[in-house]
Amino acid sequence: MNRHDEAYAALGAVVDPELDEPITDLGFVRSLVTTGGDVEVHLRLPTSFCAPNFAYLMASDAKDVLTNLHWTEEVVVELDDHHDSDIINAGLAAAAGYRGTFGHEAEDDLDDLRLTFRRKAHTAAMERCLTQLLRSDRALPEASLGEVRLHDLPDNETTRALLRRRSTLGLSLGPDALVMVDHHGHGYPPDDVPMTLRRARSTRISIDGNAHFCRGLLRTRYPAEPSAALPDPAFVQLATLTIPD
Amino acid sequence: MYEKDGEKYFIVDAHIALWDARPENQRNIHGRQFIDCFYDYHRNLSPESEVWSYEEYLYQGGDRLMKDLFTDGYVDHAIFQPAFLGEFYYRGFGQTDEASALAAAHPDKLTYNHHFDPRNGEAGLDQLRADAERFGLKGVKLYTAEWHGESRGYKLDDPWAHRYLEACQELGIRNIHVHKGPTIRPLDRDAFDVADIDHVASDYTDLNFIVEHCGLPRLEDFCWIATQEPNVHAGLAVAMPFIHTRPKYFAQIMGELLYWVGEDRIQFSSDYALWTPRWLVEAFVDFQIPDDLDDYPAITTEQKKKILGLNTAKMYDIAVPAELRLPAADEPAVGPRGADNVTAADHLVGA
Numbered sequence: 001m002n003r004h005d006e007a008y009a010a011l012g013a014v015v016d017p018e019l020d021e022p023i024t025d026l027g028f029v030r031s032l033v034t035t036g037g038d039v040e041v042h043l044r045l046p047t048s049f050c051a052p053n054f055a056y057l058m059a060s061d062a063k064d065v066l067t068n069l070h071w072t073e074e075v076v077v078e079l080d081d082h083h084d085s086d087i088i089n090a091g092l093a094a095a096a097g098y099r100g101t102f103g104h105e106a107e108d109d110l111d112d113l114r115l116t117f118r119r120k121a122h123t124a125a126m127e128r129c130l131t132q133l134l135r136s137d138r139a140l141p142e143a144s145l146g147e148v149r150l151h152d153l154p155d156n157e158t159t160r161a162l163l164r165r166r167s168t169l170g171l172s173l174g175p176d177a178l179v180m181v182d183h184h185g186h187g188y189p190p191d192d193v194p195m196t197l198r199r200a201r202s203t204r205i206s207i208d209g210n211a212h213f214c215r216g217l218l219r220t221r222y223p224a225e226p227s228a229a230l231p232d233p234a235f236v237q238l239a240t241l242t243i244p245d
Numbered sequence: 246m247y248e249k250d251g252e253k254y255f256i257v258d259a260h261i262a263l264w265d266a267r268p269e270n271q272r273n274i275h276g277r278q279f280i281d282c283f284y285d286y287h288r289n290l291s292p293e294s295e296v297w298s299y300e301e302y303l304y305q306g307g308d309r310l311m312k313d314l315f316t317d318g319y320v321d322h323a324i325f326q327p328a329f330l331g332e333f334y335y336r337g338f339g340q341t342d343e344a345s346a347l348a349a350a351h352p353d354k355l356t357y358n359h360h361f362d363p364r365n366g367e368a369g370l371d372q373l374r375a376d377a378e379r380f381g382l383k384g385v386k387l388y389t390a391e392w393h394g395e396s397r398g399y400k401l402d403d404p405w406a407h408r409y410l411e412a413c414q415e416l417g418i419r420n421i422h423v424h425k426g427p428t429i430r431p432l433d434r435d436a437f438d439v440a441d442i443d444h445v446a447s448d449y450t451d452l453n454f455i456v457e458h459c460g461l462p463r464l465e466d467f468c469w470i471a472t473q474e475p476n477v478h479a480g481l482a483v484a485m486p487f488i489h490t491r492p493k494y495f496a497q498i499m500g501e502l503l504y505w506v507g508e509d510r511i512q513f514s515s516d517y518a519l520w521t522p523r524w525l526v527e528a529f530v531d532f533q534i535p536d537d538l539d540d541y542p543a544i545t546t547e548q549k550k551k552i553l554g555l556n557t558a559k560m561y562d563i564a565v566p567a568e569l570r571l572p573a574a575d576e577p578a579v580g581p582r583g584a585d586n587v588t589a590a591d592h593l594v595g596a
Binding site: 018046047048049050051052053056083102104105106107108109110112113116117120198199201202203205206208209210212213216217220221 | 275278279282285286288289397427428431432435461463468469487491494497501505581
C-alpha cells in the first residue's frame with residue numbers, strides 16, 4: 001500500500017459519532033494529499049450548520065489517526081465550508097485541544113458526548129440483529145428475545161457490527177452473553193423486552209434516517225465533486241430524482 | 246380545504262415564515278451559509294417540479310406567500326413561526342413587520358407568533374410583554390441555537406428561560422414551539438438533546454410544547470419524552486418532504502409518532518418557504534404505510550384529518566366547519582398511544 005492509500009485507510013477508522021459510519025464512506029473526506037511524510041486532508045460536511053462539536057471530533061480524530069502513522073511528519077487537517085471552519089482549523093493547527101479551540105464555550109471535554117452516541121450505536125446494532133432474527137423466524141415470540149445469546153446470531157455483517165459496538169462499550173463478547181442488554185451489559189426481564197425492542201427500533205430508525213439525509217445533502221451541496229480516493233459509482237444529481245430506500 | 250375521494254380535509258399549516266435572506270440583509274457570511282443550507286434542504290427534498298430558483302428562494306414577499314398557501318396550497322389557516330437570527334441578518338431573518346401586518350390584514354387566515362430570547366434578561370421580558378400586546382400572541386417560536394453575542398445557544402431549563410415561560414403563563418401565551426439547532430453552551434453536550442423540553446413540560450403543565458421537526462435528528466429521544474408528557478406535541482416541519490424523496494423513512498417517522506405520541510398531538514406544516522404546502526398536502530392524503538413495514542398499522546383518514554389541520558386548529562382555537570370536526574381519540578394521556586398492548590403501556594408509565 002502506498003502512503004496515500006495508507007493514510008486513506010487510517011481515515012476509515014474515523015467515525016461520524018451521530019451517524020455511526022466512517023467519514024470515508026460518508027464522503028466527508030474532500031481531498032487527501034501526501035507529499036513525502038507530509039499529509040494534508042480537507043474535510044467537508046453536508047451543511048455549514050452541522051453541529052460544531054461533532055465536526056471538531058471528526059477533524060481532531062482525523063488528525064490523530066494520521067499523526068499516529070509511523071511515517072507522517074507534518075499533518076494538516078482542515079474543515080472546509082463550515083460556520084466554525086476558522087475556529088476549528090486554527091485549533092487543529094495549534095494542537096489546542098477541545099477547550100483551547102472553543103474557549104469559553106467548552107466546559108470540560110467531549111467524552112460524554114462521544115459515549116452517548118456510542119451507546120446509541122450499540123442500541124441500533126442490537127435492534128438490527130434482533131429484528132433480523134424475528135424476520136427470519138416468524139414463529140419466534142418477541143418476548144423470547146431477552147433470552148437470545150450471541151451464539152444464536154448468524155455469522156454475518158450485522159452480527160459483526162454488533163460485536164464491534166459491544167467491544168467499544170466494553171460489553172462481553174462471550175458466545176453465551178445475552179444480546180439484549182443495556183449499556184452496562186444487564187439483560188431485561190421478559191415483561192420489559194417488547195418495549196425495549198420498540199425503543200431500540202426508534203433509535204435505529206433515527207440513526208439510519210439521519211445518515212441517509214446527510215448523504216443526500218452532501219451530494220446536493222457538492223454536486224460536481226466526488227469524495228477523495230474512492231469516486232462514488234452511484235453518484236447522481238439528487239435534486240432531479242427520487243431516491244429509493 | 247382539500248377534497249379527495251369524497252373526503253374533506255381542513256388544512257392548518259402550523260409552521261410558516263416570511264423571510265428575507267437577500268444579500269443586502271446578510272450581516273456576514275453566516276447569513277449566506279444559513280440560507281444556502283435551507284436551499285440545499287429545499288433542493289434535496291423537493292420534487293423537481295417544485296424546486297425554486299435561488300433568487301426566488303431568498304425572498305418571497307406577502308403576495309407570493311398568500312398565493313402559495315391559500316390560492317394554490319389548500320391551506321385554511323397558517324401560523325407564522327419566525328426565527329430572529331439577528332447575528333446573521335441586519336433586519337432579522339423572519340420579517341416581523343411584514344408578516345404581522347399580513348396576519349392583521351387576514352386574521353381569518355393567518356396567526357402571527359413571535360420569538361423571545363431568555364438571554365435578553367429583564368429588557369427582553371419587557372419586550373415580550375409589549376409584543377404579546379402588540380401581536381395578541383397565542384404562541385412563540387424559540388430557536389435554541391440562536392447566536393447571541395458570546396453565546397451560541399441556550400436550554401429551555403436555564404434559569405432565565407423559566408422567567409420567560411412564567412411570563413408566557415401570565416400573558417396567556419400557551420403554545421411554545423421549540424426548534425433545536427446545532428449550537429448550545431457548553432458545546433460539551435448534544436445541542437439537539439430534548440431533555441430540557443422534558444423538564445419544562447413537567448414544570449409548566451398548562452403550556453403546550455410543540456417540538457418542531459419532531460425532534461429530528463433525535464426522533465427517538467423526542468418520542469420518549471412525548472410519551473411521558475401529555476403537553477408535548479410533534480411538529481412535522483422538515484419531516485413532511487421526506488414523503489417524496491424517502492417515503493419509507495417517512496412511513497417509519499409517522500409509524501413511530503403515531504405509536505409513541507398519538508394522532509391527537511401531531512401537527513402538519515410545510516415549513517414554508519422551505520417547501521410549499523400544495524404537493525405536501527396532496528402527497529400526505531394519498532400516503533400509506535408500505536406493506537413491507539408491517540410493524541405499523543395503516544394510517545386512517547381520520548388520523549390524516551387530525552394531523553393536517555384539526556389538531557392545530559384545536560390548539561389555536563381556529564374555527565372549523567362543524568362537518569369537518571372529529572372527536573379526540575380514546576388514547577391515554579401518557580404512555581405509547583398507539584400501543585395495542587395495554588400491559589406494556591402500563592408498564593412503561595411506571596418506568
